[in-house]
Amino acid sequence: MTDGPKPQPGILEISLYEGGASSVDGVENVIKLSSNENPWGPSDKAVEAVAKAARSLHRYPVTDHADLRQAIGETHGLDPARIICGVGSDEVLTWVAQAYAGPGDEIIVTEHGFSMYPIIAHGVGAVPVEVAERERVVDVDAILDAVTTRTRVVFIANPANPTGTMVGQAELARLAAALPDRVVLVLDGAYAEFVEGFDGGAGLVDRFANLVMTRTFSKIYGLGGLRIGWGYAAPEIIAVLNRLRAPFNLATAQLMAAEAAVRDRAHVDRCRAENDRLRGWLAHALAEHGVPSDTSSTNFVLARFADAEEADACDAWLKREGVIVRKVAGYKLPHCLRITVGDEAGCRRVAHLVGQFKGRPDNG
Numbered sequence: 001m002t003d004g005p006k007p008q009p010g011i012l013e014i015s016l017y018e019g020g021a022s023s024v025d026g027v028e029n030v031i032k033l034s035s036n037e038n039p040w041g042p043s044d045k046a047v048e049a050v051a052k053a054a055r056s057l058h059r060y061p062v063t064d065h066a067d068l069r070q071a072i073g074e075t076h077g078l079d080p081a082r083i084i085c086g087v088g089s090d091e092v093l094t095w096v097a098q099a100y101a102g103p104g105d106e107i108i109v110t111e112h113g114f115s116m117y118p119i120i121a122h123g124v125g126a127v128p129v130e131v132a133e134r135e136r137v138v139d140v141d142a143i144l145d146a147v148t149t150r151t152r153v154v155f156i157a158n159p160a161n162p163t164g165t166m167v168g169q170a171e172l173a174r175l176a177a178a179l180p181d182r183v184v185l186v187l188d189g190a191y192a193e194f195v196e197g198f199d200g201g202a203g204l205v206d207r208f209a210n211l212v213m214t215r216t217f218s219k220i221y222g223l224g225g226l227r228i229g230w231g232y233a234a235p236e237i238i239a240v241l242n243r244l245r246a247p248f249n250l251a252t253a254q255l256m257a258a259e260a261a262v263r264d265r266a267h268v269d270r271c272r273a274e275n276d277r278l279r280g281w282l283a284h285a286l287a288e289h290g291v292p293s294d295t296s297s298t299n300f301v302l303a304r305f306a307d308a309e310e311a312d313a314c315d316a317w318l319k320r321e322g323v324i325v326r327k328v329a330g331y332k333l334p335h336c337l338r339i340t341v342g343d344e345a346g347c348r349r350v351a352h353l354v355g356q357f358k359g360r361p362d363n364g
């Protein structure tokens, strides 16, 4: 027997992505606040579009995504020719790494950055280089200090997951201007829609040829189960990424649902307003119970506990009571729990339980 086939460099370095749990053994009717899903679900128009798409399952989907790119372009005031659509924004992020980095190259990620970034870096054999954040906020100077001749890509989420914090536009513009042209700066805007009036970095993409903005239908649009995302960049970058895109990467149901969803602005506005209201309420209620959090620009709150033991004990207590939140020790935040902003009942339930937990003499 030989040793068998050997995977490419980097593949065995990948720590498997852990999704948010959705069930607890022995507990019924759990409230899932672990994956930053939209508690109000997608637009009715998106659901109708999926039902309609079901009638053409025997047909291959279109390959150019023209209608969806047109709808995204009209909604955001962007050139559809500079948009590419993927299986979640994860696929777009992966194309960027595949296209611009390889074995031995470096991809800069930040201390508490989204866990897919190192996975994607290892997947192409590149080395993820982690740089410090400042009080859970991306630090532009730390990124610039880490740039070497091997740097090919920088991944930043703005607003960020799991911290919920944002870097200001002036800071991002400073970063974009200071990075060498050969480095691709990815502005991951998975949560951009939660910030009213924020363009997700599109304006910066228009000014720099080495920027890519990514967006998703998984968060405010409530379509995480369908897997659709998109990217916006200079035509030269889009032309490169399109070479990596499989022609039929998105099914007709994905394309039609996303198009209906992006055109339903009333639903997006309603979800943003409700998220704003309940996020403020939740953060305040948690703080009253002695659990602070940074100002969040997303649909979750990063609740900070005294230490890792207290966070773990609270997580276990919430689980026992049927509420699932996200432990973030893997993000170097062992004393924190990430809590998705649920509907009103979900927010009230989790705040009430955290209050009960903090009021218990042993917290255990």
Ligand SMILES: Cc1ncc(COP(=O)(O)O)c(C=O)c1O
Pocket: 036, 087, 088, 089, 090, 091, 114, 157, 160, 161, 188, 190, 215, 216, 217, 218, 224, 227, 228, 229
């Ligand atoms: C910062 C960030 N980027 C990207 C994604 C991936 O989104 P998608 O579902 O579009 O692949 C997520 C999902 O949680 C995220 O939090």
